[in-house]
Amino acid sequence: MATSTRAARTPRPAGTLSAWEGMARQYDYWLTVLKRTWRGGLVSSFLTPLLYVVAMGVLLGGFIEGDPDRLEGATSYLAFVVPGLVASHAMTIAVSESTYPVMGAIKWHKTFYAQLATPLAVRDLVNAFIAFVMFRVAASCAVFMLVLAPFGVFATWWGPVLAWLAQLLVGFAFATLVFAYSARLRSEEGFGLLFRLGVIPLTLFSGAFFPIGNLGPVLEWLARLTPLWHGVSLSRMLCVGQVDWALAALHVVVLAVLTVVGWLLAVHNLDKRLEM
Amino acid sequence: MISARGLRKSFGDFEAVKGIDVDVRKGEAFGFLGPNGAGKSSTMRMIAAVSPVSGGELRILGMDPATDGPAIRGRLGVCPQEDTLDNELNVFDNLYIYGRYFGIDRATCRQRAEELLEFAQITDKAKAKVEDLSGGMKRRLTIARSLINRPDLLLLDEPTTGLDPQARHVLWDQLFRLKQAGVTLVITTHYMDEAEQLCDRLVVMDKGVIAAEGSPRELIDAHSTREVAELRFGVGEHEALAAKVEDLGERVEVLPDRLLVYSDHGEDVVTAVIERGLQPVATLVRRSTLEDVFLRLTGRSLAD
Numbered sequence: 001m002a003t004s005t006r007a008a009r010t011p012r013p014a015g016t017l018s019a020w021e022g023m024a025r026q027y028d029y030w031l032t033v034l035k036r037t038w039r040g041g042l043v044s045s046f047l048t049p050l051l052y053v054v055a056m057g058v059l060l061g062g063f064i065e066g067d068p069d070r071l072e073g074a075t076s077y078l079a080f081v082v083p084g085l086v087a088s089h090a091m092t093i094a095v096s097e098s099t100y101p102v103m104g105a106i107k108w109h110k111t112f113y114a115q116l117a118t119p120l121a122v123r124d125l126v127n128a129f130i131a132f133v134m135f136r137v138a139a140s141c142a143v144f145m146l147v148l149a150p151f152g153v154f155a156t157w158w159g160p161v162l163a164w165l166a167q168l169l170v171g172f173a174f175a176t177l178v179f180a181y182s183a184r185l186r187s188e189e190g191f192g193l194l195f196r197l198g199v200i201p202l203t204l205f206s207g208a209f210f211p212i213g214n215l216g217p218v219l220e221w222l223a224r225l226t227p228l229w230h231g232v233s234l235s236r237m238l239c240v241g242q243v244d245w246a247l248a249a250l251h252v253v254v255l256a257v258l259t260v261v262g263w264l265l266a267v268h269n270l271d272k273r274l275e276m
Numbered sequence: 277m278i279s280a281r282g283l284r285k286s287f288g289d290f291e292a293v294k295g296i297d298v299d300v301r302k303g304e305a306f307g308f309l310g311p312n313g314a315g316k317s318s319t320m321r322m323i324a325a326v327s328p329v330s331g332g333e334l335r336i337l338g339m340d341p342a343t344d345g346p347a348i349r350g351r352l353g354v355c356p357q358e359d360t361l362d363n364e365l366n367v368f369d370n371l372y373i374y375g376r377y378f379g380i381d382r383a384t385c386r387q388r389a390e391e392l393l394e395f396a397q398i399t400d401k402a403k404a405k406v407e408d409l410s411g412g413m414k415r416r417l418t419i420a421r422s423l424i425n426r427p428d429l430l431l432l433d434e435p436t437t438g439l440d441p442q443a444r445h446v447l448w449d450q451l452f453r454l455k456q457a458g459v460t461l462v463i464t465t466h467y468m469d470e471a472e473q474l475c476d477r478l479v480v481m482d483k484g485v486i487a488a489e490g491s492p493r494e495l496i497d498a499h500s501t502r503e504v505a506e507l508r509f510g511v512g513e514h515e516a517l518a519a520k521v522e523d524l525g526e527r528v529e530v531l532p533d534r535l536l537v538y539s540d541h542g543e544d545v546v547t548a549v550i551e552r553g554l555q556p557v558a559t560l561v562r563r564s565t566l567e568d569v570f571l572r573l574t575g576r577s578l579a580d
Binding site: 016017021025026027028029032033036109110111113114115116117118119120121275276 | 318321324326327328345346347349350352354356358360361362363364365369372373374376377378379382425
């Protein structure tokens, strides 16, 4: 008995697809979604963030003294605000792509039900969905960072590359957590709540626009607990080139753990929701 | 193809399927006939390996849906009661994209999609949006989509509900052709004419249990007479008149708008009724149908 193999104890269900195969089979579907939606995404993904950079970084930033001691090592307000803006942009895209589209696939278009009648499993649906969201996040953040590169806001060439990966982590954490939330939601009113009480306060108070030290001790600690702060702080230290590697590791761990928890919840909640 | 023993499905305290035994053989068209809420769709979803079994045993294509769901679903075609076509894709893409989910390569998907458009008689609508199709076309597209993986077993949940008579006949013709081609069909319906037309064998379901099983002919022979005389009297008179014709047939059913007298010789019943001086507003003699079987078995009509 003791010699029974691991495989014998946990047999893989017949026909279960590998994670990769499960996603690959949905590639053509998501390609059609992309073809249908990319134009609409142009404005929110690329134009809006650049307007923020001009208004906040350049115009508002013109009134702010570029003191590295008070701006977490950044030599100008523009260099301070850009890494935070891109990180919070990653969150915004991840959230908006994991709210209404998830509800639509459950309630309005019933895409998930149709997909589940095939060999695809709930896990495969979540994976492909998140992969698509992350494609949007990755493309949008990459363009954002490339456009800003000539403005001298980055200290090193490798910093922004790592910062981009940090922004992807922000996207992963929010995409999975918000997917889990949306999968449980019966009516879209819950999204208004999420944006008003979640996304907007996080954008404003997670250190994207000003150092969280300005918040006072209590609110500062509250800000430190938010996932976005971890992303903003990581993105910024990599861009300005003053990396506290221990803190950076903590940021990565927090965002990675949130992603794993979010993914597990997303699969669990969607499974419960679609159960017949 | 399908074997169920004591199969159950409950949702919280509500038991939708209360222990049924079913066997479906290769190549036959098998039906679940019953009114809405009989437990047909719940049974169908368990067979489709998307709804977990609450109790009893279920084997589909020799496999257990609890562990081998993906393998089972890969060999099934499913036409759900509620269309789950993707309104944002055009007609062709609905077929093509669906085929990709089964791991069918792109060229084969494209070729099969073309063939199925032809089969469903919607080739000229290939590039149209789904929402521009008529109800009958949508249903034919759903059936076409369920055939993209060349299934061994095709599940059709209320395939013609909501369709006009002409669209129903087109659909029945297509299901006939599939049956001829050797596809095993499992159909749920609350239309007795549909069950009679399409099914080799069926079970009558009511309130989560199986009330009877057999071919349409066997069921009618076992549970009804050869003919039925329908007698229509004035409103409210039927209950009182039932006693006066009771002895003319094997059995009398009182419906709100008519009396049904079951006898092997319907015309004789009508003649006798008139000889007794009763004056029905209208009479009709017809052969027994599955509707009569259902009425006999449950005391209710299918439309209830």
